[in-house]
Amino acid sequence: MLIFSITLFVLATVLGYELISKVPALLHTPLMSGANAISGITLVGAVLAAGSGESGISTILGLFAVIFATINVVGGFMVTRRMLKMFKKGTK
Amino acid sequence: MDQVIQVSYLLASVSxxxxxxYLSSPETASRGMLLSQGGMxxxxxxxxxxxxxVSYGLIMSGVLIGAALGAxxxxxxxxxxxxxxxxxxxGFGGLxxxxxxxxxxxRSQANLTAYPMVTISLTILIGMVTLTGSLIAFFKLQELMSGTPVVFPLQHGINALLFFSTLVMIGYLAFTPAAxxxxxxxxxxxxxxxxxxxxPIGGGDMPVVISLLNSYSGMAAAASGFILNNNVLIISGSLVGSAGIILSQLMCKAMNRSLTNVLFGGFGQVEAASAPSAPAPAGEAEAKPATPEPQPEVRSGTPQEAADFFKKAKTVIIVPGYGMAVAQAQHTVKDLAERLQKQGTEVRYAIHPVAGRMPGHMNVLLAEANVPYDLLIDMDEINDDFxxxxxxxxxxxxxVVNPAADTDPKSPIYGMPILHVDRSKLVMVLKRSMKPGFAGIENELFFKPNTMMVFGDAKGTIEKMAEALK
Known part of the structure; x- marks a missing residue:
């Protein structure tokens, strides 16, 4: 199981490196906020932690994880699209 | 059902x-983000x-609170x-x-084995470093805290000791999760x-720090994927991790520093090296063997005089920096550029990779002011045109325009790629005063014969220039 996870980790890192090298400097700020939104995928882990139905500290931590991960997802995607809308080509 | 979940994760990863x-072009970028949003x-x-x-209510309330705050x-x-x-x-991602x-x-403290315990500890380590590091960066950028580096003796030793102690704790917890x-x-x-x-990191170095913390927030998500054996977390976390690493590398290159130098606290050393030169008397800094001229003179002009030069100019390149952001001058800059274009002058913008406080900062500001993005030119592409x-x-x-980076091996920024504005026929520098930039170094550009300083608030000055061009 561990080796499978490591394989995924390495492959995704290499793929990410290739993809992101092609992003022009023009879009580096939206790239950061967009990447930020994507790292909000930790929301999946947060939902698993908060939703277990148990009571106690782990559910409370899970609830806060859900809140902060959602801020990341919603805030990240919204601000990225708000920025991208501003980039316009010259009319020539 | 389990397979449905796995398929949803696969779709999300692909999205x-x-x-x-799609972020490789401004034309497809928006569509790409929409797709990723759907995947999420x-x-x-x-x-x-x-x-x-099972506790849907609890999750929903968390999501609603988070969504409201994020929006x-x-x-x-x-x-x-x-x-x-x-x-x-x-920071929030790390948290x-x-x-x-x-x-x-x-949840599972009672029956944790070494492997999951180590992954939990690593997630905590990366996540908390990302959180508090980002908060400090936030405080500095928001000016709730001084942007100047905070340095004290043995700083690197203490950091190394703390890092080592986290490794010891992680090792200890691996075998005694009950502790x-x-x-x-x-x-x-x-x-x-x-x-x-x-x-210890100064305001001007923020582009590297933010990129690095961006990478950490992705790695924290990937680490949490190792805890839960969750593929989509590992994949997305690593994608973001490499995004941050690439940006940090680009920023380092644009400042002529190595990433290892950054990762192992090289900033402190650089700051320490440049700090003594900062308070050095300005006269001494001028007495360089390369420039033996007596008392270089600063030529300054009014916005009206500047406008006279603009009237005759066929080609103009605008070089924005953090000062434009501070003065909120991007819209005024665009007005000036429009006046120039109306009289037939070609106007372009030269963007240095570390201009501003984060990668791409200047591009976003100018895009906000409705400057078409095809006029925003990267350093390497425009440098020969000056x-x-x-x-x-x-x-x-x-x-980013200091010629000392090319000519003075003693300068702390020596070797940093710069925009060669000094090669153009006339350089106008808008500045509040003769105060040096963040690195605390004199800029010999201000003393060149083809340089004209226009002192004052950037926004007000540009407004006056545009007015005079009417």
Whole structure:
């Protein structure tokens, strides 16, 4: 199981490196906020932690994880699209 | 049902990969983000189908609170404040992953084996460092805290010791997960480490720090994926991790520093090396063997005089820096550029990779002011064109146009690639005063015969220039 996870980790890192090298400097700020939104995928882990139905500290931590991960997802995607809308080509 | 969940994760992973791919062009970027957004939704819905997930009410309330706060931040933030916003989001991402690690720790503390315990500890370490480091970056950018580096003796030794102690704690916890106090100590030391790593870093170095913390927030998510054996977390976390690494590398290259130099606290050394030169008397800095002329003179002009030069100019390159963001001058700059274009002058913008406080900062500000993005030219592409340029207009940029980076091996910024504005026929530098930039170094550009200083608030000065061009 561990080796499978490591394989995924390495492959995704290499793929990410290739993809992101092609992003022009023009879009580096939206790239950061967009990447930020994507790292909000930790929301999946947060939902698993908060939703277990148990009571106690782990559910409370899970609830806060859900809140902060959602801020990341919603805030990240919204601000990225708000920025991208501003980039316009010259009319020539 | 389990397979449905896995398929949702696969779809989400693909949507993120495509989303990043579409960011390679401003024409497809928006579509890509929309796709990634859909992927995120599918992954979350898929997770809700998990039979272990029962408290829907609790989750929904968490999602609603988070969504409201996130939407509020995203719609209210000013474009000039984008570096702070990204810093804060990085921090929240790190915190969310650390909280997932903490929840998993307390849920299964009784039967944790070494492997999951190590993954939990690593998630806590990376997550908390990301959180507190990002908060310090946020405080510095928001000017709730001084942007000047905070340095004290033995700083690197203390940081190394703290880092080593986290490794010891992680090792100890791996075999004794019942030791809850050690777990909390790990949380505490990791938080302290994040603070200590970022406080010695000055405002102008923020682009590297923010990129690096961006990478950490992704790695924290990937680490939490190792805890939960969750593929989509590992894949997305690593994608973001490499995004941050690439940006940090680019920023380092643009400042002529190595990434290892950054990772192992090289900033402190650089600051220490440049600090003594900062308070050195200005006269001494001028007495360089290369320039033996007596008392270089500064030529300064009024906005009206500047406008006279603009009237004659066929080609103009505008070089924006952090000062433009501080003065909120991007819209005024665009007005001036429009006046120039109306009289038939070609106007372009030269963007240095580390201009501003985060990667791409200047591009976003000018895009906000409706400057078409095809006029925003990267340093490498425009650097050869300065020779044939009538007027270069430097707005609130300093170190990125300092010729000492090319000519003076003793300068702390020696070797840093710069925009060669000094090669154009006339350089106009808009500045509040003769105060040096963040690196505390004199800029010989200000004393060159083809340089004209226009002192004052950037926004007011540009307004007057545009007025005079009517």
């Amino acid at each position: 993120f990969i495509l989303g990043l791919k 939704f599918i992954a979350v819905v898929g997770t809700l189908l998990n039979h272990g997930v 509020l931040m995203a719609t209210k933030v000013k474009m000039t404040d984008m570096p702070q916003m990204v810093a804060l989001l990085n 969310a992953s650390a909280l997932v690690g903490g929840a998993e720790f307390f 809850t106090p050690v777990f909390w100590a790990l949380v505490g030391v990791a938080s302290l480490l994040g603070i200590l790593v970022v406080i 020779e044939d340029t009538d007027v270069s207009l430097v707005i609130g940029a300093n170190d």
